[in-house]
Amino acid sequence: MADIFELKDIEVWDGNMAASHALRQAQVDVVAAYPITPSTPIVENYGNFMANGYVDGEYVMAESEHGAMSCCIGAAAAGGRVATATSSQGFALMLETLYSASGMRLPILLNVVNRAIAAPLNVNGDHSDMYMGRDSGWIQIDCYNPQEVYDMNLVAFHVAEDHDIRLPAMVHQDGFMTSHTAQRVKTLSDEQAYNFVGEFKPMNDMLDLDNPVTHGAQTEEDWHFEHKAPQHHALMSAVLPKIQAAFDELKSLTGREYNFVEEYNMDDAELAIVCMGTSVETAIEVSNELREQGVKAGVVGIRVFRPFPLEQIADALKNTKAIATLDRSSPNGTVGMLYNEITGALFNTSTNTVVNNYIYGLGGRDLTKVNLHTVYRDLAKNAQNGKLMTPLQQFIGLRGPKLSFF
Amino acid sequence: MTQIKAKTKNLKNFSTSTERFEGSNLLCPGCAHSIIVREVLNATDDNLILAASTGCLEVCTAVYPHTSWDASWIHIGFENGSSAVAGAEAMHKALKKKGRLKQPERTPKFVAFGGDGATYDIGFQWISGCFERGHDMMYVCLDNEVYANTGGQRSSSTPIGASATTSPAGRTSYGEKRNKKDIMAIMAAHGAPYVAQVAPNKWKDMVKKIQTGFATEGPVFINAMSACTTEWKFAPEDTIAISDLATESLVFPLYEIIDGTELNITYRPKNVIPVRDYLGAQGRFKHLFSKQYEYLIDEWQSRVDAKWEYLQRREEARV
Ligand SMILES: Cc1ncc(C[n+]2csc(CCOP(=O)(O)OP(=O)(O)O)c2C)c(N)n1
Numbered sequence: 002m003a004d005i006f007e008l009k010d011i012e013v014w015d016g017n018m019a020a021s022h023a024l025r026q027a028q029v030d031v032v033a034a035y036p037i038t039p040s041t042p043i044v045e046n047y048g049n050f051m052a053n054g055y056v057d058g059e060y061v062m063a064e065s066e067h068g069a070m071s072c073c074i075g076a077a078a079a080g081g082r083v084a085t086a087t088s089s090q091g092f093a094l095m096l097e098t099l100y101s102a103s104g105m106r107l108p109i110l111l112n113v114v115n116r117a118i119a120a121p122l123n124v125n126g127d128h129s130d131m132y133m134g135r136d137s138g139w140i141q142i143d144c145y146n147p148q149e150v151y152d153m154n155l156v157a158f159h160v161a162e163d164h165d166i167r168l169p170a171m172v173h174q175d176g177f178m179t180s181h182t183a184q185r186v187k188t189l190s191d192e193q194a195y196n197f198v199g200e201f202k203p204m205n206d207m208l209d210l211d212n213p214v215t216h217g218a219q220t221e222e223d224w225h226f227e228h229k230a231p232q233h234h235a236l237m238s239a240v241l242p243k244i245q246a247a248f249d250e251l252k253s254l255t256g257r258e259y260n261f262v263e264e265y266n267m268d269d270a271e272l273a274i275v276c277m278g279t280s281v282e283t284a285i286e287v288s289n290e291l292r293e294q295g296v297k298a299g300v301v302g303i304r305v306f307r308p309f310p311l312e313q314i315a316d317a318l319k320n321t322k323a324i325a326t327l328d329r330s331s332p333n334g335t336v337g338m339l340y341n342e343i344t345g346a347l348f349n350t351s352t353n354t355v356v357n358n359y360i361y362g363l364g365g366r367d368l369t370k371v372n373l374h375t376v377y378r379d380l381a382k383n384a385q386n387g388k389l390m391t392p393l394q395q396f397i398g399l400r401g402p403k404l405s406f407f
Numbered sequence: 408m409t410q411i412k413a414k415t416k417n418l419k420n421f422s423t424s425t426e427r428f429e430g431s432n433l434l435c436p437g438c439a440h441s442i443i444v445r446e447v448l449n450a451t452d453d454n455l456i457l458a459a460s461t462g463c464l465e466v467c468t469a470v471y472p473h474t475s476w477d478a479s480w481i482h483i484g485f486e487n488g489s490s491a492v493a494g495a496e497a498m499h500k501a502l503k504k505k506g507r508l509k510q511p512e513r514t515p516k517f518v519a520f521g522g523d524g525a526t527y528d529i530g531f532q533w534i535s536g537c538f539e540r541g542h543d544m545m546y547v548c549l550d551n552e553v554y555a556n557t558g559g560q561r562s563s564s565t566p567i568g569a570s571a572t573t574s575p576a577g578r579t580s581y582g583e584k585r586n587k588k589d590i591m592a593i594m595a596a597h598g599a600p601y602v603a604q605v606a607p608n609k610w611k612d613m614v615k616k617i618q619t620g621f622a623t624e625g626p627v628f629i630n631a632m633s634a635c636t637t638e639w640k641f642a643p644e645d646t647i648a649i650s651d652l653a654t655e656s657l658v659f660p661l662y663e664i665i666d667g668t669e670l671n672i673t674y675r676p677k678n679v680i681p682v683r684d685y686l687g688a689q690g691r692f693k694h695l696f697s698k699q700y701e702y703l704i705d706e707w708q709s710r711v712d713a714k715w716e717y718l719q720r721r722e723e724a725r726v
C-alpha cells in the first residue's frame with residue numbers, strides 16, 4: 002500500500018502539480034509516459050511520488066509518446082487504472098493510438114497541457130493540439146486554473162471508467178499559463194479523493210485468465226459501422242449525464258460547482274465572447290468592467306468540448322445579439338474550429354445573433370484586456386446593426402499587416 | 408547467465424496438446440506464420456496474453472466476430488504490438504503488487520507477434536524500448552522478408568536480389584539492392600537475456616528455444632523464418648521443403664545468443680547444400696538465373712559462407 006501524502010486543506014500548486022496529485026490520489030495502476038514541455042512536470046512529479054513511496058503501481062518511462070500511449074492501451078486492456086500526460090508534438094505522435102484507445106472503449110486518462118504544434122517550433126500554449134484530438138473519440142474537458150485541473154482529473158476518472166461509458170478522457174489546461182502558474186488549490190484528503198474517483202472495476206480484462214478476450218479485431222464494411230456508431234452514441238448520449246452526476250457529487254463534496262458550459266454575466270447578455278482555457282478568465286474581467294459601464298457583456302466558457310454540449314450552448318447564447326468566438330489555433334484555410342462548432346450549434350435555432358471569428362494567442366501570444374475591449378466594441382457595432390460590421394475573421398494582436406478575411 | 412532449464416514436450420505430447428491457435432484462420436494455405444504461431448502457443452501450458460502487429464497474421468486471425476485465438480489477444484497498430492504487451496505486463500505487475508489479480512496463483516506469459524516489417528522497420532523503436540526497459544515478454548518476429556499483407560513490398564529484411572513490388576527486378580535491375588538487416592545482432596546488442604533464430608521445419612529446435620524463452624525472465628526475441636508461398640512464389644505444399652532448403656543451405660542458420668554474448672549454433676546440416684538450390688526454388692529469385700545476374704548467386708554463396716564462418720568463430724570464442 003502506498004503511503005498517505007498529508008495535504009493541507011489549501012495547497013499552492015501549479016496546474017501540473019494539481020494533475021500529478023490527482024493521479025496519485027486516484028492510485029493509478031500504470032502510468033506510461035514520455036516528457037514534453039510544458040507537461041513534463043506531471044510525470045516528473047509522479048516519478049517523485051513513486052521514488053518516495055506515495056504511489057505503488059507501475060511507472061513505465063516509454064521510448065516515445067506513441068509507445069507511452071501504446072503501453073497505456075495494453076495496460077488498460079489488461080484491466081486497471083491508467084494515465085499519462087503530453088502536449089503538442091507528443092500529442093501529434095500519439096494521435097494514431099488515440100483512435101485505438103477509444104475504438105477499443107478503454108478508459109485512459111490523458112492530461113494534455115495545450116501547446117502549439119511546429120513548424121515553427123514553439124513551446125508555448127495554444128489550442129492546436131486540443132483541436133487535433135477533436136474527432137478521436139475521447140471525452141475532452143477543459144480547465145482554466147489549477148483548481149479545475151485537480152477537480153476535472155478526478156471527474157474524468159470517475160466518468161471514463163463507468164461501465165456505461167468506457168471511453169478515454171483528456172483533461173486540457175493551457176501550457177505555462179495554467180501548467181506553470183501556482184495558485185491556491187483546495188484539496189481533498191487522499192481518502193476523499195479516492196472514494197470520489199471510485200474503485201477501478203475491470204471489464205473484459207485480458208488478465209482474467211479464465212475468460213480470454215480479443216481487443217482490436219478487424220472489421221471491414223460488414224461491421225465497422227456497427228462499432229463506430231455505438232461509440233459515437235455513447236459519447237453523444239451517455240457521457241453528459243454522467244459528467245453532470247459527477248459534477249453534482251463533487252459539488253456536494255466540495256461546494257464547487259461546474260457546468261458543461263460556464264456562463265458569466267450571461268443572464269441578460271446581448272454581447273458574448275465564447276472561448277476556452279485561460280482566456281475565459283481574462284474575458285470575465287473585461288465583461289465585469291463593461292457591466293459597470295452598463296454594457297450587457299457576458300462570457301461563455303466551454304468546459305466540456307467532447308462531447309460538444311450543443312443544447313447547453315444554444316441555450317446559453319439564445320438571447321444574444323452578437324457573439325465572438327475566440328480560436329487559439331491557426332484555422333489553416335477556413336474559419337476557426339470553435340467558430341464552426343458554435344455556429345453549428347446555433348444554426349437551426351431561432352437565434353438571430355451575429356457571429357464573428359477571432360484568431361488569437363498563437364504560440365503563447367498574450368491576450369490582453371485591451372484586446373478584448375476591442376472585441377466587445379466590434380460586437381456592439383454588430384448588435385446595433387444586426388449584421389457583421391467587421392470582417393468575419395480577424396487576428397488579434399498580430400504584428401504587421403492586419404489580417405482579416407471575408 | 409542464469410541457468411535456463413527448458414523441458415521439451417516430446418512429439419506425442421506436443422502434437423496432442425490442446426490447440427490454442429485454431430485452424431479456422433484466413434492465412435494462405437501453406438503459410439508458415441500459422442505453423443510457427445501454433446508451435447509457439449503449444450509450447451507452453453501457461454496462460455497467454457498475446458498481441459499481434461498489423462500484418463498477415465493479424466488480419467487473418469481476428470476478423471470480427473471470429474477469432475482464431477484461444478487466449479487474450481490485442482492488436483493496436485502496425486508498430487506497437489511490443490508496447491501493447493509491455494503495457495499488459497506492467498499492469499500484471501502493478502495488480503500483483505496491489506493484490507488485485509483475479510488468479511494470483513497463475514502467471515501468464517506475454518507474447519507479441521510481428522512481421523519483419525513490423526519488427527525490422529516501423530516497429531523497431533517500440534521493440535527497442537521494451538527490450539531496454541526489460542519487460543518480461545517474448546517478441547516473435549514472423550520473418551517472411553517482405554510486407555506480405557500489403558502485397559509484397561520490400562522491407563529491411565528483404566534479401567539482396569529478391570524481387571519485391573517496390574524493388575522489382577526488371578531489365579535494368581536485379582531487384583532488392585541491400586543486404587538483409589542483421590536483427591539478431593541488433594537485438595542481442597540490447598543485452599537481452601535470450602535471442603534465438605528458429606525455423607518451422609526444425610520444430611524440435613524451435614520448440615526447445617521457445618520453451619527456453621518462456622523459462623527466461625526478461626525480454627526474449629525470437630526471429631522465426633516464415634516462408635511465404637505467395638510472395639516467395641512457391642507451391643503451398645512446399646513450405647517445409649523450402650524451409651529445409653533455407654536451413655540446409657545455411658541461408659537461415661539456427662542459433663541462439665544468451666545474455667547478448669554467448670552464441671550457440673543449434674543446428675549443423677550434415678550435408679550443406681548450395682545456396683543456388685534455395686534461390687532456384689523460389690519465383691522471387693528467378694531472374695538471378697539469367698546470364699546478366701548470375702554473378703549474384705556466387706556473391707550470395709560467399710556471403711552465406713562468411714556468415715557461417717563468423718557464427719562458428721563467435722561460438723568458439725564464447726564471448
Ligand atoms: C502506420 C502504418 N503504416 C502502414 C500500414 C500498412 N500496413 C499494414 S500491414 C503492412 C505490412 C506488414 O508487413 P509485415 O510486418 O512484414 O507482416 P506480414 O504481413 O508480411 O506478415 C503495412 C505496410 C499500417 N497498417 N500502419
Ligand code: SF4
Binds near residue numbers: 434463637
Ligand atoms: S501472403 Fe504470405 S505471409 Fe501472408 S498469409 Fe499468405 S503466405 Fe502467409
